[in-house]
Amino acid sequence: MDLKLKGKAAVVTGGSRGIGRAIAETFADEGADVAVCARHADQVAETVKALEAKGVRAWGQAVDIADKDAVQGFVRGAADALGRLDILVSNASALVQGVAEEDWRAMVDVDLMGAVRSFEAARPHLEKAAAATGDAAFILISSVSAAEATGASSYGAIKAALIHYAKGVAREGAAKGLRCNVVSPGTVLFDGGVWGQVRDNMPGFFEQMIKRNPTGRMATPEEVAAATVFLASPRSAFTTGINMLVDGAISSRVNF
Incomplete structure (x- = not known):
């Protein structure tokens, strides 16, 4: 399927490794x-070089x-370097689970306000692209942890806030062709990532988590x-305001 992305320009925050890197490469x-x-x-420079090797323009900072x-x-x-901006993906995360004040501050500053601030900077460019082509998109990367709580967690709470924020942005932008959606991964395994470190250092706990997922495995960043x-x-041009779970059915909730 042709996703109709040739000639478009996308920005990915936190795009040098893991899920963000896979999104940029895709x-x-x-x-x-x-x-x-x-x-x-150095990681940004290496990523830009790898993206350019795929035959597209790439820029990083x-x-x-x-x-x-x-x-x-x-x-x-980014908009100046690429000449336009059709898509913004807010992927950067502080990745802290605690409830100390510094944990809350990190999650608010990076995950929540990072998304808000990047969107406010991108909005004029996205609206211009939507007016010209009929479609532009803002995607936020949240987590299944937004709806799964075993205890107090700054991570889960702020990831949940992103979903609420996205729905409001989607409602505001719908008439202009500016869409906003959320992707919420479950457990994702890659070397150097959270679950890669658990696999290497806490194999017993890692196996418990594998067994929790009906698929019997964790996701790859590419998935x-x-x-x-x-x-x-643009293939998803009529989809806006949703939270897409990519979790292999590890969550048991029903989305209506």
């Missing part, structure tokens, strides 16, 4: 130009997502990326 595989940011300049001016400057720079890129593409 966009490039579909012919879209891509801009990425992450904390480490080392950014602290908690820095308002930096993240908004990155989005504006989450495939769902994200399809949802961001």
